[in-house]
Amino acid sequence: MENDSRSDGFISTHDFDILRKAFASSVAEGLTDETRRLDHARELVRELTGRENVDEGLISRIVGLPLPSEGMAIVLPTAIEPTLADLKADGQGLMAYCGAPSCGQAWSLDIDVLIELYGTHYGYRNDRRISSKVRCPRCQRVGGTLRVVTDKRPRF
Numbered sequence: 001m002e003n004d005s006r007s008d009g010f011i012s013t014h015d016f017d018i019l020r021k022a023f024a025s026s027v028a029e030g031l032t033d034e035t036r037r038l039d040h041a042r043e044l045v046r047e048l049t050g051r052e053n054v055d056e057g058l059i060s061r062i063v064g065l066p067l068p069s070e071g072m073a074i075v076l077p078t079a080i081e082p083t084l085a086d087l088k089a090d091g092q093g094l095m096a097y098c099g100a101p102s103c104g105q106a107w108s109l110d111i112d113v114l115i116e117l118y119g120t121h122y123g124y125r126n127d128r129r130i131s132s133k134v135r136c137p138r139c140q141r142v143g144g145t146l147r148v149v150t151d152k153r154p155r156f
């Protein structure tokens with residue numbers, strides 16, 4: 001089962017190294033946080049390969065996680081999904097991070113506008129809808145990652 005050739009069928013060792021480096025620099029620059037690492041790696045693979053179905057084993061290796069063991073329980077949060085209204089009530093905000101590894105732009109999103117578009121009960125934690133639509137003000141790229149900021153007031 002274990003394959004040491006580092007060939008993943010559709011991706012070469014060279015491409016894998018590129019992906020790992022792109023991912024590592026995103027992490028180093030703070031462009032992706034713990035909860036978004038897997039998504040970020042998937043986006044990088046999609047960008048490079050143009051494939052929608054990304055092998056999870058490959059993702060795990062890019063992120064540097066051990067492969068999930070067979071039959072491991074996957075615990076999904078089912079009870080409380082934090083909503084946009086919760087964010088607003090807590091005085092928190094959402095930052096968007098540009099999906100282009102070479103850009104690195106981050107900007108804050110207007111919670112009131114998001115609520116208008118997605119509703120107060122929209123659960124942002126596993127969001128794909130907002131993050132796939134954000135447009136980078138610097139490079140105009142559409143799509144990025146979201147991050148909760150605890151205090152949305154500007155600090156400078």
Ligand SMILES: [Zn+2]
Binds near residue numbers: 105138141
């Ligand atoms: Zn950008």
